[in-house]
Amino acid sequence: MTMSEQAGQKRQRSDSNGDTKKPKQSRSESHNGSQGQSCQVCTLMLSHQGLQHLNSPNGFLHQNRTDCAASVDQGCGMCKLILFAVCKEHDEDWRHEDRLLFRNSQDVLSVSTTPKKDAAGICNLRGAFESNPGASILTIQLFAKQGDPMARIVRRRPLRRDVKSNKVFAAAKALVKQCMDPENPHKHCRYSRDTVLPLRVLDVVGRPEDPCPTVRLKISETDTHAPYLALSYRWGDQPASGPEPLQLRKDNVETLVKGIQLESLQQSIQDAIVVTRKLGYRYLWVDALCIMQNCRNDQASEIGRMASIYKNAAITIVAATSLHADHGFLSDKPRPYCPGYKVYVTMDDHTTGTVYLSAEPYEPDHPLDKRGWTLQEFMLSSRMLIFSDYELLWQCKEVDLRSVSAKGLEYLQPLETLPWTVFDGDEEPYYGNLDSDKLYLWKTIVQQYTDRELSHTSDKLNAIKGITSELETLWRDTNVYGLWKKWFIGLLAWYKPVMERDERRHLERAPSWSWASLDGVILYEGSLSTEDARLKSLTVQAVELSCRILRESDVSDEKALKVLEQPDLMDPLAELQQKGLNIEEVEYLLLGTVKLDENSEEGIGLLVIDTGGGVYQRLGLVKFQDMAIWENVQRRDIILDARMDEKKANEEAMIPEKTHVNKKREKRKRKPKS
Incomplete structure (x- = not known):
């Protein structure tokens, strides 16, 4: 069935190849x-x-x-x-x-x-x-x-639950020492005693003249070399009323430099300070207190440094179990x-x-793992101490997720990690050099990232900017709105699972062809075995393709049965009507083919529509079980849409009631085929 046929009747939608979001493996x-x-x-x-x-x-x-x-x-x-x-x-x-x-x-x-x-x-x-x-x-x-x-x-x-006893911290220190041993350090775990401190850190030792152990904000005007820890935690919802949590702002910099009383900080930050001191470190980086929260320029600048901040931290403290920064992560569990x-x-x-x-590894259910920002914090950190459900866990680039105790649980870690060369440019990893490895890694990152939550959806691309900036350097490639230039055609073949389809596009964030224009989980089709479309030019402003395009209405009824359309939105017809576009103008853009087995393949393309002047907007993904429909279709040059400014995007998102799909509309008549 086609989008045109949806106007006359509500169709049942299903993704092929079992392409619904897979549940986690059961633990028997x-x-x-x-x-x-x-x-x-x-x-x-x-x-x-x-x-x-x-x-x-x-x-x-x-x-x-x-x-x-x-x-x-x-x-x-x-x-x-x-x-x-x-x-x-x-x-x-x-x-x-x-x-x-x-x-x-x-x-x-x-x-x-x-x-x-x-x-x-x-x-x-x-x-x-x-x-x-x-x-x-x-x-x-x-x-x-x-x-x-x-x-x-x-x-x-x-x-x-024991994550704070002296015995546990002694075991944690032993693992840290083993990883950073000057004589025989872990080969793939980045660590330098000459690490440059971030612009701002918390000095958790305080000044000698302080009457009580306070904390103060340290600002490095010039490069200061010292090891530091970083905190990965969940802010939680901000209070609708009452006092706001203490954060760094333009008007309180001098106050925080003079000193911060511990009781004025949220509990997770207090707990992180305790951990930093027990591990024997002096400096701690916490985003809420090291980035000016009311200064866009400072936020943009520091977000750009997030990759190096987490990558260069001696250890990342992971407050995995805490739903809110007020709750902390060192408390005991009753059961x-x-x-x-x-x-x-x-x-x-x-x-x-x-x-x-x-008989199966324990898979923790951490609230922190549901937050979008923390994926890059996990992937970029060289070493992590994870305050988990029942145990203090350790993970570095050479040791998989484990308890600091030798007699702890066996753990399952479903998240991918970045290639070792992100942390040590002098080394060549045995995994990650092949294009297929890189594509698999990126598709996995997109799927895991889009399945997480963001308090502000405008952060969609910012929250993985650290990952993309590191991979741009490593892969010597450019990432544009979440797609890599080298594999651009294949990475256009993303789709929304049926039950996850969005209500609207966010074109103020990204163009329609980018997964970042939608909320919710994104999945990928198998890698293209052959590419039919060709990328002619790619910039932030415009994408030019050489490709074959076929009007939906030109496909015969018989062959239309072998075409499966997968719209991005729950109500794709309303999207067209709001733009004043005719459903008869929906077209197919062929990306390439995917091998199903040794003897068969299917075509993969985009569902698109010309919005004017040869500029095409994506509506969804489409599969072709019969490639014969592309015979004699000529190649031409087209342009894919660009990101809209926020005002225009919001205007387009305001769909009047009268434009919603009329379920009684008759199925369009097809032209007779010779």
């Missing part, structure tokens, strides 16, 4: 709750005798696939978890006669296949196939409650964490113990 939710008694093999593995085998170099031989499935049928909850977890990732690899081999691991991040012989209890079960014992395929994290008979075998207890999947085990003394199991 369907297996929560009591899962019955363990079988004899699992009972033996979770005994003192089994512990000796788990701690030995040869490990504990479990069951093969056939026997494991039989145990599941007999009601063994642990075999059920094992079978589900292994088949989920290694279904084709697990031969029916191949037994599983388990070893005890005290550290979820340990790559060693040799367990400690004297380990007093089970912490994690590392699983491998007997045929390839050195390749771990599964990690099961075990928990037992204090006082339960199973606590004699299982070491880990339900996690109570401990324990997996919901439990299995009953008969102990050696015939008592019954309960073991709680998780």
Whole structure:
């Protein structure tokens, strides 16, 4: 069906290739709750005798696939978890006669296949196939409650939030030292003791003559070399009434330089100061107090430096759990964490113990991860201490997301990271050099970024300016309104999922061809295998293409059935009518083709309309299952629309009621085809 046919009837919309927003992977939710008694093999593995085998170099031989499935049928909850977890990732690899081999691991991040012989209890079960014992395929994290008979075998207890104890900070300092070791530092983690301070930072030590430990704003008139920390946090909604939070403004600079009382600061900033002092650092960068919040010129200047600020920070403090800056991030949680999947085990003394199991990494649900600005703060930071749900986490460019404690949870990190050369220009990464790698990275960034929230949608491009500026230098390319010049044609093939379609375009932010002109999540089609359209020129003011364009009304009824239109807006016809454009003038612009398999492909193009003078505006994406419609269509030069000034864009967004789609309008008549 076509847009013209929508005028006569409401059509059902669906994106092909399953192109709806994918939900997060479940953590075996369907297996929560009591899962019955363990079988004899699992009972033996979770005994003192089994512990000796788990701690030995040869490990504990479990069951093969056939026997494991039989145990599941007999009601063994642990075999059920094992079978589900292994088949989920290694279904084709697990031969029916191949037994599983388990070893005890005290550290979820340990790559060693040799367990400690004297380990007093089970912490994690590392699983491998007997045929390839050195390749771990599964990690099961075990928990037992204090006082339960199973606590004699299982070491880990339900996690109570601990992100501020001396023990935790000692572990964090050890990881920081390891990363920055002058003798043997992490190769890909940028750090220089000659780091230049940002223009403004908070001096958290205060002056010696201060009667109490105050904080003051430090302004560097010339380059000052010293390490500093940066804070990544969520501001939260500003109060509708009452006092505003303390921020740097034109009229209070001198006051903040003289000194700031801690109690006058929002709790997350107070907590960040505590962390900075405990880690042994003097300077802290916080946007609210280091950027003038009522000066556009200062904001523009400092936003332009955001990439270097986070990239050069010794550590970024990440207040991941706080919804609002007033809430802080060091407080305790009332309820401990324990997996919901439990299995009953008969102990050696015939008592019954309960073991709680998780075979999947824990994926934190951080409020901070929903904020648009923090994506670049995450991607640009060399090192992060993340104050998470239950634990203090560490991540750097060489160590994946982990607890600072060796006996913490195993974590899942779904976010992409930037190539190492962003942090060390002298190194060539083994990943990221290919165009396909770069395209994948950028499309992933766009999808993750557009799925986040912005308090001010006018920040759409500013909030990732740090990322684009770094990649422009690294890739030696130009990013225009969120699209790279080198891959411009392919990057035009973005689309809005059906349930995420927008009500209006924000042409004051970006032209219609840019994903930045819309709110909400953006997805991409597969990479173009061939490009039909050609970029002739690209500037902020105009885009000129050489391409093939076909009027929608010139496509026969039969061939129209093989055309799938995916409008950007919920009501695309109203958009046309508001502009005074005729639906008969909708056209297709061919971008190129995508390979479906070895023997088939489909065309990808834009749904466009001529707004006058050969200047085209995007209306959506379109797919062509039959490329024959493009035979004999001649190539021509066209111009894509430019960004509008704010006044004109707002006028266009004001759609009068009379212009809304008339659902009773008759389906347009097609010209008879010869």
